[in-house]
Amino acid sequence: MDKTELMKDVLKVTGIAPIIAYAExxxxxxxxxxxxxxxxxxxxxxxxNEHAMGNLERIARDVPEIVAGAGTIITxxxxxxxxxxxxxxxxxxxxxxxxxxxxxxxxxxxxxxxxPGHDDAIAxxxxxxxxxxxxxxxxxxxxxxxxxxxxxxxxRVCTLIGLHAPVGKGCPHPxxxxxxxxxxxxxxxxxxxxxxxxxxFEASALxxxxxxxxxxxxxxxxxxxxxxxxxxNVAALLLAHPELKCKIARISLMGGGIATGNWTPAAxxxxxxxxxxxxxxxTSGVPITMAGLDVTEKALxxxxxxxxxxxxxxxxxxxxxxxxxxxxxxxxxxxxxxxPMHDPCAVMALIHPEIFTIRPMYVQIETEGEYCxxxxxxxxxxxSGHAPNADVLMDVDRGRFADLLVEAIKxxxxxxx
Ligand code: RIB
Ligand code: CA
Numbered sequence: 579m580d581k582t583e584l585m586k587d588v589l590k591v592t593g594i595a596p597i598i599a600y601a602e603x604x605x606x607x608x609x610x611x612x613x614x615x616x617x618x619x620x621x622x623x624x625x626x627n628e629h630a631m632g633n634l635e636r637i638a639r640d641v642p643e644i645v646a647g648a649g650t651i652i653t654x655x656x657x658x659x660x661x662x663x664x665x666x667x668x669x670x671x672x673x674x675x676x677x678x679x680x681x682x683x684x685x686x687x688x689x690x691x692x693x694p695g696h697d698d699a700i701a702x703x704x705x706x707x708x709x710x711x712x713x714x715x716x717x718x719x720x721x722x723x724x725x726x727x728x729x730x731x732x733x734r735v736c737t738l739i740g741l742h743a744p745v746g747k748g749c750p751h752p753x754x755x756x757x758x759x760x761x762x763x764x765x766x767x768x769x770x771x772x773x774x775x776x777x778x779f780e781a782s783a784l785x786x787x788x789x790x791x792x793x794x795x796x797x798x799x800x801x802x803x804x805x806x807x808x809x810x811n812v813a814a815l816l817l818a819h820p821e822l823k824c825k826i827a828r829i830s831l832m833g834g835g836i837a838t839g840n841w842t843p844a845a846x847x848x849x850x851x852x853x854x855x856x857x858x859x860x861t862s863g864v865p866i867t868m869a870g871l872d873v874t875e876k877a878l879x880x881x882x883x884x885x886x887x888x889x890x891x892x893x894x895x896x897x898x899x900x901x902x903x904x905x906x907x908x909x910x911x912x913x914x915x916x917x918p919m920h921d922p923c924a925v926m927a928l929i930h931p932e933i934f935t936i937r938p939m940y941v942q943i944e945t946e947g948e949y950c951x952x953x954x955x956x957x958x959x960x961x962s963g964h965a966p967n968a969d970v971l972m973d974v975d976r977g978r979f980a981d982l983l984v985e986a987i988k989x990x991x992x993x994x995x
Pocket of ligand 1: 693695696697698721722806807808832840846847848920921
């Protein structure tokens with residue numbers, strides 16, 4: 579494999595853009611320039627070694643896009659430990675290949691929090707099939723249906739997709755709001771449509787926030803939370819365990835919309851159900867990827883795509899095709915050309931950010947107002963003077979999105995699924 583392509587693979591999977599330092603100084607700078615020219619982001623380089631120090635100084639001098647520093651990583655085990663803690667560094671030829679391979683096999687640790695819900699379920703199908711993600715836990719939240727129903731659905735979906743991760747039952751109602759469900763969209767069960775297997779295991783004895791806290795405490799590295807329902811559990815975690823905020827790498831959430839709402843003219847369902855929770859999340863300082871309606875209503879899976887999924891002919895694909903058809907039924911009645919993949923956007927943004935248009939933005943959550951409670955107010959023009967607090971997805975390559983989703987579902991027909 580071409581070295582630059584290999585490095586891009588490492589970057590995509592781990593967020594780490596390694597630089598392979600050469601014993602011959604004259605090669606270090608061209609290699610570093612190739613990385614920058616190849617569109618890899620600024621890389622902070624941490625390394626101390628008699629070979630690399632000279633290269634480090636040359637790179638710092640001749641490749642200004644790269645911030646060069648000095649740290650100490652010499653052995654393979656030290657390199658692996660450094661990667662587990664998010665280090666980015668030069669890789670010496672002696673251990674380069676093994677470390678790069680370790681990077682490629684490395685997964686982004688995630689917790690899936692949602693209110694299945696057809697699009698939550700499809701998001702979890704995608705996450706489980708993605709080699710880039712390591713799912714540490716699943717937590718249910720109250721949204722599309724009651725917490726009892728979404729927890730039962732979470733256990734059934736995990737059983738269906740062979741996801742043997744602990745499942746934590748979430749908060750039974752929003753922080754302040756009354757319970758608000760969406761049977762018109764997802765049915766009385768919250769996941770109407772195809773028959774699903776009964777749960778093969780019970781929910782954890784720990785509540786969702788406490789299971790999240792346990793996973794964060796025990797993880798050697800920060801964990802990404804994929805929140806595809808009202809953010810009640812995430813807010814409860816942040817309130818009860820502020821000391822663990824540093825162990826949350828990012829919150830990739832489906833919620834809000836800069837341009838519009840879908841449950842009121844101003845507010846999207848997930849935010850409207852629990853605006854106070856969303857405000858706690860958006861003011862937490864934790865990095866946020868926001869998959870709002872601006873992008874999710876463009877991430878349409880069309881009826882012809884349903885047939886591509888069904889044609890895969892594996893134990894999961896037929897159920898996903900039926901979920902798509904059920905979800906589309908409601909949306910077709912209000913004029914959609916396809917099924918909007920709201921929640922899968924929050925997963926796809928982690929594994930294929932390149933297919934999205936992403937805009938850093940300062941986003942505030944309206945918790946008052948007769949007409950605007952639950953609105954995500956995006957500072958598009960920078961009036962507020964505040965630094966961005968969210969990476970907002972604004973557009974997507976729909977065709978690529980659909981292709982990647984169909985491709986991912988093939989996973990369930992392969993031996994190791
Ligand atoms: O507005 C769309 C969101 O509300 C999705 O997460 C869907 O599952 C529902 O929860
Ligand atoms: Ca959802």
